[in-house]
Amino acid sequence: MRRFQWCLTVAVVFTLISSDNRLYGQGDQKYKVFLDMSYSGNTWQAAAANGIKALAATPPYDKTIEFKTIISGTDVQKQISDIQSMVAAGAKAIILYPLSPTALNRVIQQACNKGVLVFTYDSTVTEPLAYNVSNITARYGSNTAQWMVNKLGGKGEIIFNHGVAGTAVTKTYDEQAYAIFRKYPGIKIVGDFYGNWNDATSQEEVSKILAAHPNVDGIWTVDGTYGSLQAVIKNRPDRLVVIAGQSNNGYRLMMADPALQPKGLQGISSSAGPAVGGYAFKVMMEVLLGKKKLTGHNVEYPLPWVEAKDVKVCSGDRFENGCNVFPEGKVPPLFLDTSLDPKFLPELSLDAVQTGNPTPGATIQPLPEPKYAENLPGINCQECKAPADALEPNLVAPIPVPK
Amino acid sequence: MDSESRSVNPGVVALKPETITAFLVLLSAVLMMLVMKLLNPTFGSIEQIAAILTTSIFLVVASYGQGLVILLGGIDLSIGVVMSIAGMMIAGLTNGSNEALIWALPVTLLSCIAIGLVNGLGVAFLKIPPFIMTLAVGTAFFGVALGMTAGSSQRTVAPALQVLMSARISGIPIPIVLICGFLIAGSLLQGRTATGRKLYAIGSSIAAARVVGLPIEALTVAAYAMSGLCASFAGMLLAGYSSSATLDMGDPFLMPTIAAVVIGGARVTGGKGLYFGTFAGAIFLSSLSTIITVLSLSQGWRNIIQGGIIIIALILQTKQWYLFSMVNRRLTGKRPLYSVLPQNSESQL
Numbered sequence: 001m002r003r004f005q006w007c008l009t010v011a012v013v014f015t016l017i018s019s020d021n022r023l024y025g026q027g028d029q030k031y032k033v034f035l036d037m038s039y040s041g042n043t044w045q046a047a048a049a050n051g052i053k054a055l056a057a058t059p060p061y062d063k064t065i066e067f068k069t070i071i072s073g074t075d076v077q078k079q080i081s082d083i084q085s086m087v088a089a090g091a092k093a094i095i096l097y098p099l100s101p102t103a104l105n106r107v108i109q110q111a112c113n114k115g116v117l118v119f120t121y122d123s124t125v126t127e128p129l130a131y132n133v134s135n136i137t138a139r140y141g142s143n144t145a146q147w148m149v150n151k152l153g154g155k156g157e158i159i160f161n162h163g164v165a166g167t168a169v170t171k172t173y174d175e176q177a178y179a180i181f182r183k184y185p186g187i188k189i190v191g192d193f194y195g196n197w198n199d200a201t202s203q204e205e206v207s208k209i210l211a212a213h214p215n216v217d218g219i220w221t222v223d224g225t226y227g228s229l230q231a232v233i234k235n236r237p238d239r240l241v242v243i244a245g246q247s248n249n250g251y252r253l254m255m256a257d258p259a260l261q262p263k264g265l266q267g268i269s270s271s272a273g274p275a276v277g278g279y280a281f282k283v284m285m286e287v288l289l290g291k292k293k294l295t296g297h298n299v300e301y302p303l304p305w306v307e308a309k310d311v312k313v314c315s316g317d318r319f320e321n322g323c324n325v326f327p328e329g330k331v332p333p334l335f336l337d338t339s340l341d342p343k344f345l346p347e348l349s350l351d352a353v354q355t356g357n358p359t360p361g362a363t364i365q366p367l368p369e370p371k372y373a374e375n376l377p378g379i380n381c382q383e384c385k386a387p388a389d390a391l392e393p394n395l396v397a398p399i400p401v402p403k
Numbered sequence: 404m405d406s407e408s409r410s411v412n413p414g415v416v417a418l419k420p421e422t423i424t425a426f427l428v429l430l431s432a433v434l435m436m437l438v439m440k441l442l443n444p445t446f447g448s449i450e451q452i453a454a455i456l457t458t459s460i461f462l463v464v465a466s467y468g469q470g471l472v473i474l475l476g477g478i479d480l481s482i483g484v485v486m487s488i489a490g491m492m493i494a495g496l497t498n499g500s501n502e503a504l505i506w507a508l509p510v511t512l513l514s515c516i517a518i519g520l521v522n523g524l525g526v527a528f529l530k531i532p533p534f535i536m537t538l539a540v541g542t543a544f545f546g547v548a549l550g551m552t553a554g555s556s557q558r559t560v561a562p563a564l565q566v567l568m569s570a571r572i573s574g575i576p577i578p579i580v581l582i583c584g585f586l587i588a589g590s591l592l593q594g595r596t597a598t599g600r601k602l603y604a605i606g607s608s609i610a611a612a613r614v615v616g617l618p619i620e621a622l623t624v625a626a627y628a629m630s631g632l633c634a635s636f637a638g639m640l641l642a643g644y645s646s647s648a649t650l651d652m653g654d655p656f657l658m659p660t661i662a663a664v665v666i667g668g669a670r671v672t673g674g675k676g677l678y679f680g681t682f683a684g685a686i687f688l689s690s691l692s693t694i695i696t697v698l699s700l701s702q703g704w705r706n707i708i709q710g711g712i713i714i715i716a717l718i719l720q721t722k723q724w725y726l727f728s729m730v731n732r733r734l735t736g737k738r739p740l741y742s743v744l745p746q747n748s749e750s751q752l
Contacts, residue, residue, distance in 0.1 A: 042651055046554035165702035192699045200645040200652040204458045205696050210441050211451030212697040227645060234569055235454055250647070329499060332558050333647045356553075 020030040033065045034086045036096035039074050047339035048277030053356035055278050058347050059363050065266050076100045080107045093117040095281050098125045101168050117288055121280035124380040131382045135374035138303035139394055141176025144244035146393040148218050151242045151266050154402040155186025156217030159209050161195040161202055163222045168379055173222055179391040184401055199227030206231035221245035240265035241389045250333025256311035267277035267350055269306040273338020276301040278345045282367055298380045300373035304338045317350040425666030425680035432690040439694055457578040459689035461657050465637035467589045468630030469660040470681040474606045476673025477533035479630045481541030482660050485515050486653025488548050489638030494648040497561035504561045512635050518544055519631020523624030554650050564643035589678045604674030658689050666716040
């Protein structure tokens with residue numbers, strides 16, 4: 001009887017182990033990889049997630065990994081419990097859009113200690129075991145502000161369109177942009193508002209400010225750029241502005257419109273692009289499969305930077321031969337052209353970032369060596385120091401302050 | 404009640420508290436603009452005021468539906484979602500084509516009315532508290548929209564809708580003409596029709612309305628459907644204004660629709676309120692938002708001011724009833740009962 005019990009115990013343990021193996025996907029060599037999205041109700045998040053999903057289904061990853069998407073919403077507590085569930089379900093790697101730079105640190109540390117790779121995209125965490133892939137360190141605020149100052153000749157009235165109050169991105173970019181604008185006494189911020197990265201809100205608010213300050217010369221935005229420019233075109237069609245912001249297809253087309261340029265429109269298309277999601281996923285997969293060994297935990301995705309002279313309309317469904325915008329009507333005006341990245345993500349087509357389906361015939365291409373990001377205390381590291389020139393532009397040369 | 408209202412000096416009767424409130428709110432909006440003009444002399448040209456009024460149309464239209472629902476003692480928390488869905492639908496269905504508007508417009512309107520109907524049916528027949536019902540329905544339909552669009556922005560809105568929001572008739576921007584038309588139609592429907600009066604009666608006392616034999620359930624469903632219709636109109640106008648649509652574009656309008664109704668003098672428990680008051684509240688909020696934007700206040704201050712104004716409006720409302728009673732007592736020598744005021748106002752409409 002005792003021998004029977006012993007055999008039974010061995011059998012149960014063996015079954016558990018073998019089922020556990022199946023759960024972990026080691027039997028068929030498939031890694032369990034999770035995407036943890038924050039919120040799927042906006043264009044940016046949808047494009048980023050679609051890019052990741054399409055890449056996960058592109059050969060050879062479609063045979064290498066078992067991929068699942070979890071939507072955590074906007075509740076950081078839910079994201080914490082979702083990460084715990086993923087680890088319990090046998091995750092080998094988790095790519096997530098973190099809802100807080102600090103609140104997830106403990107759960108990420110627990111996951112990493114169990115051998116799970118944790119990568120964030122666009123937004124970052126300060127947990128040193130996690131890998132951040134973002135361009136929050138690429139000095140969007142100082143570069144675009146300096147570009148605007150240069151175009152305005154160091155003087156003029158500008159509108160400042162903040163993003164979402166209380167977010168790390170808004171705080172970081174605002175600080176950088178303010179530091180540049182303050183250097184030029186001729187630059188006057190005559191109105192600022194929180195556009196919440198929303199084009200309709202931005203359009204309304206810019207219309208209101210134009211009512212009070214009809215001589216505005218420039219608008220600085222992070223997102224809501226298309227709406228901000230629409231407000232100027234509708235309220236002051238004969239005198240447009242210098243504007244810095246996102247990469248919506250409609251905005252890029254307006255920037256390069258030969259009918260609008262003589263009216264004073266000068267634009268720069270930059271900001272964070274959804275392709276950072278796909279890029280982070282590819283970096284993570286190369287680390288997971290042992291093809292790459294990262295020497296740092298903060299990887300910088302290059303800042304998109306397209307001026308009117310660089311805008312080139314594409315004829316097909318991909319950004320090829322230097323083209324970077326789709327013709328009007330092919331995509332919605334708010335479609336983010338930075339959903340695609342021909343250099344790092346040649347596997348993705350327009351359909352891929354719109355539907356999440358892989359591009360037929362595409363296979364995963366290797367990435368070049370990544371660029372490591374500088375430290376930003378409270379953003380991508382805890383006990384660290386930012387570089388001395390953290391608020392200075394590194395893509396644009398400043399003009400002297402006019403006398 | 405009738406003998407009491409007849410005995411009151413007619414001149415005093417004309418100055419109903421809601422009307423006084425509405426005029427005071429409008430006056431405050433004008434005063435704010437004048438102060439702005441003093442602070443900034445370049446502010447205040449006709450063109451600029453027109454631009455501000457144009458942006459108030461979304462709130463003016465959406466808060467009408469909210470006002471009707473609040474008149475019944477309910478609340479509609481699905482308005483923001485319905486606005487977004489309407490914008491997404493009209494953009495997605497027309498896909499930049501004017502011809503498609505002929506069928507896309509009724510399809511969008513009917514879909515949003517259907518959401519309102521679901522709200523109304525839940526509140527009227529299943530007796531689910533309005534805030535839970537509308538919140539749940541809003542969340543569920545947001546999920547449906549999210550599933551169908553994956554959160555992506557939609558194609559360009561039909562050019563005709565964009566023209567509607569930017570063109571002029573005899574020099575007057577079309578949105579301002581629409582606002583005037585909507586104000587007249589809305590006020591007539593709410594104040595001068597039998598259906599409107601029945602809504603006041605239900606809001607004042609549901610028990611009394613039941614005794615009289617009013618179709619309470621049917622009117623409740625109709626009010627929520629009307630709210631869906633108004634939100635749908637507002638969402639489509641917003642999409643026309645922005646030339647595009649996103650799934651979160653209606654969100655910033657939910658709280659202001661409630662605030663506009665409350666600031667306009669409506670009683671949050673139902674039975675009292677004029678659309679003119681709600682209209683004044685919407686214009687006031689749009690002006691306030693302009694001033695806040697122009698003064699470049701921080702987001703914290705904006706929230707404090709907007710929340711504070713709703714609380715002040717509610718406090719003033721309570722005090723105002725008290726003052727009104729006092730004035731009436733002085734002028735008529737009688738003590739108008741607080742409880743008869745709603746019925747009193749109903750008989751005057």
